[in-house]
Amino acid sequence: MTTAATGAGYDPQIDHQLMILVARGNLKAMSEIYEHRHRSLFRFFFRLTGRQGASEDLVHEVFLRMIRYRHTYEGASGFEAWMYRIARNALTDSAKRHRLESPADEGQMEQVASGRPTQLESMMKEQELALLHKAMRALPEDKRELLVLSRFQGLSYEEIGRIVGCETGTVKVRVFRAVKAMGQIFCQLRAGQLHEEKTW
Amino acid sequence: MVNCDQAKEYMAVSWRESRNDGALTEHLAGCAECFAEHSTLGVIWARLGDIPVPEPSLAMNRRFQSALTALSSEAAPAVEQHWRWADLWPRNPVWQTGIAAACLVLGLAAGANWPHQDKEIAVLRDEVASTRELVALSLLRQESATGRLQGVEYSGRMKTMEPEVVNALVQAIERDSSVNVRLAAIDALGRVSRSEGVVRALTGSLGNQESPMVQVALIDYFADAHDRAAAGAIRQLSQRADVNPAVVERSRVALRELSQ
Numbered sequence A: 001m002t003t004a005a006t007g008a009g010y011d012p013q014i015d016h017q018l019m020i021l022v023a024r025g026n027l028k029a030m031s032e033i034y035e036h037r038h039r040s041l042f043r044f045f046f047r048l049t050g051r052q053g054a055s056e057d058l059v060h061e062v063f064l065r066m067i068r069y070r071h072t073y074e075g076a077s078g079f080e081a082w083m084y085r086i087a088r089n090a091l092t093d094s095a096k097r098h099r100l101e102s103p104a105d106e107g108q109m110e111q112v113a114s115g116r117p118t119q120l121e122s123m124m125k126e127q128e129l130a131l132l133h134k135a136m137r138a139l140p141e142d143k144r145e146l147l148v149l150s151r152f153q154g155l156s157y158e159e160i161g162r163i164v165g166c167e168t169g170t171v172k173v174r175v176f177r178a179v180k181a182m183g184q185i186f187c188q189l190r191a192g193q194l195h196e197e198k199t200w
Numbered sequence B: 001m002v003n004c005d006q007a008k009e010y011m012a013v014s015w016r017e018s019r020n021d022g023a024l025t026e027h028l029a030g031c032a033e034c035f036a037e038h039s040t041l042g043v044i045w046a047r048l049g050d051i052p053v054p055e056p057s058l059a060m061n062r063r064f065q066s067a068l069t070a071l072s073s074e075a076a077p078a079v080e081q082h083w084r085w086a087d088l089w090p091r092n093p094v095w096q097t098g099i100a101a102a103c104l105v106l107g108l109a110a111g112a113n114w115p116h117q118d119k120e121i122a123v124l125r126d127e128v129a130s131t132r133e134l135v136a137l138s139l140l141r142q143e144s145a146t147g148r149l150q151g152v153e154y155s156g157r158m159k160t161m162e163p164e165v166v167n168a169l170v171q172a173i174e175r176d177s178s179v180n181v182r183l184a185a186i187d188a189l190g191r192v193s194r195s196e197g198v199v200r201a202l203t204g205s206l207g208n209q210e211s212p213m214v215q216v217a218l219i220d221y222f223a224d225a226h227d228r229a230a231a232g233a234i235r236q237l238s239q240r241a242d243v244n245p246a247v248v249e250r251s252r253v254a255l256r257e258l259s260q
């Protein structure tokens, strides 16, 4: 199930074995883990921060921390849980330093979305996407994180429970609440937009 | 019958797995509120996938690779050092400023020299290839059979296999304690290498194999390689009194194929 996270069909067990090699001092094995994981980690951070540069810095930081803390790797709860725990800590530390909690600018989202055909239909679709993106940014941080972990990182609810430190059942309830909050914000934003269009 | 609170947990699972559990379907049939929530929020869940995400830049990869190279040399067993780089740094502040300025100019010049990037990337690619080889070899030397099995699987994914990796796989076929590792290694080699040297090495190992499954896999490998040099070893094996009838049968087919 977790293979979706890497996007390349890699067995997470391989990264576990590679990390054991790194822990024993074979740092070159980290280059392989990087190959398998850097994209999905980048997407994780981008979805949470909405910023390309900051996300790239965070990916770099996570891999450096994995090297620095390699001696602590035991792999009892799996490589993914360990990596995401490091990723969350890196994000928290970076947020403390740069006050990332404040809503990110939406310029990057528009950059990504542009370059598509500009027919009316796709324009409307883009508008909807921009609203979704806005709603995502407006979501409280803990809810956004849970949504990203469950919707995009290909992790099971059990694995997410190990990452955030709670029971699987609690994870499911919290994911439900996050989706519900997302839906409410999205509807509010859309109602606001319709109102703007009418008055215009 | 699940209640509304439990139904919410089931919903979180159903969006992920795109299918409803029987208990949830039953609840939704009798609860209009949950039914509405499940379907509207399901749409939100699905639409989330449409939010685009850019690709990370190549600069990020370069930055990490150079950090890793620096750290690797740091972590490498220290050669006896009689002097340190820091000793070269002058004590005189005028000289310190001068060197810093020179470094800045050199750095700018190197940055402007863009075509160098291609070379850099090529070197990086070579490094990654040799890293793969190193990783494959390390995995193949794991203590646990599961670890070695992953090493074999990992090696089998290589488009081209370095001779060291081929050797390690041949050795695994000859003497790994796990039948599964031997079988996987034959499979991996079959996909990449049927060179004469490999066939010869494996021909030698056929007579020493105890497992009928490994024997059959090797016979298939020889038949696919179409190397007649293996015929003698196959015939010898099939004439042994203790050999499995399935192996005898497979040998007969392979020998016929090889004689054609």
Ligand SMILES: [Zn+2]
Pocket (backbone or CB within 6 Å): B003, B004, B007, B027, B031, B033, B034, B035
């Ligand atoms: Zn209900």
